[in-house]
Amino acid sequence: MSSILFSPPAPFSLHPHAHLSPSMSILRRLHLNLRTRRRIATVSAAVRQDTTFWTPAPLSEVEPVAESLFHIAIDVSDAPDLAASHSLAGQYLQVRVADAPKPSFLAIASPPKLAAVRGVFEFLVKSVAGSTAEALCALKRGDVVELSQAMGSGFNIDRIEPPEKFGTVFIFATGSGISPIRSLIESGFDAEKRSDVRLYYGARNLKRMAYQDRFKDWESSGVKIVPVLSQPDESWTGESGYVQAAFSRAKQISNPLAIGAVLCGQKQMTEEVTSILVADGVSADKILKNF
Incomplete structure (x- = not known):
């Protein structure tokens, strides 16, 4: 009886002129399609993020109104389109603060008519340690932040x-x-x-x-x-x-x-x-x- 010796398989490599079996060809296409979809998803996410239009605006008021809660008013009088985007109670927007890791979503506390008449957005902000909200509450009058347009359908x-x-x-x-x-x-x-x-x-x-x-x-x-x-x-x-x-x-x-x-x-x-x-x-x- 002849004996058969088993040795550890060598690492797989493909000769440049070798032909793929149908199953290997399918696996390779699936792998490439998955990588392509991931790249497309990453690019799409970046594009979506880049479509946010940011408007710089100065703070006109920053003051504590309760424990851990601050009243913050932002002057949008020089941004009429931004002011007009707030049309319904319950809408919110994003606020971006320099050196903060990411924007913060904040509900607008003032009625829409305040933006129309005085050019002001008001917020009630809870200061949470390590958050963008905390960085916002630490700012002073005259400091500039960036705002997105108001969004959401509000209270219908x-x-x-x-x-x-x-x-x-x-x-x-x-x-x-x-x-x-x-x-x-x-x-x-x-x-x-x-x-x-x-x-x-x-x-x-x-x-x-x-x-x-x-x-x-x-x-x-x-x-x-x-x-x-x-x-x-x-x-x-x-x-x-x-x-x-x-x-x-x-x-x-x-x-x-x-x-x-x-x-x-x-x-x-x-x-x-x-x-x-x-x-x-x-x-x-x-x-x-x-x-």
Whole structure:
């Protein structure tokens, strides 16, 4: 009997005049196609990124308004096209700060009319360590940043119009999610013509609750403010816990077909409030979000 010796296979190499088997040819084409698709995807991503039109604009105000929250105003009076791109409450844009790693997406807190009349965008920015937002909050008046055009479809208030048909509107916000809600309230959505408009606004405590100085004006426009504190001090006598729990305790839904809602803030809150409303018969189409 002859013996057969096995040795480790030599590294595969292809002679320049050798012919590929059909299976090898297919594998090679698949490999080349995959590399080509990756190159195309990389180039396409770069092209998409490069299509963003950036407009330089100076800061006109930078000031703390609550714990870790800053009011920032940016002068866009020299950029009328940029100012005009903000047409609906709930829209957002990108802000680019020198030396920051990447742009930051920020909801516009001011109503569109402020950009039209005064040429200003206002923001409520939460300063998070190591973020572009932190770099933005550290700037001074006169420092220049770059802005993209306003984007997003905003809050589609037409879906809960006319006010006579949708007399009840529940509004929910947590933390810096109050930013686009401020834009909505100050833009006006006929709150005074509705029978029950309530804003459930959640924060850890009063030190972290922005826009308290605007509550009186919001109430006079027809919006009842319900502050909800998750970690209040002993002197607090208002609603405590989470926004969704406070709403569940107080809600009285007799005609769900006459109810609209607007939500912005922490994901768990928006999901749970949506579930509560839908379970009570409110149409998902009448629950507005800005994303």
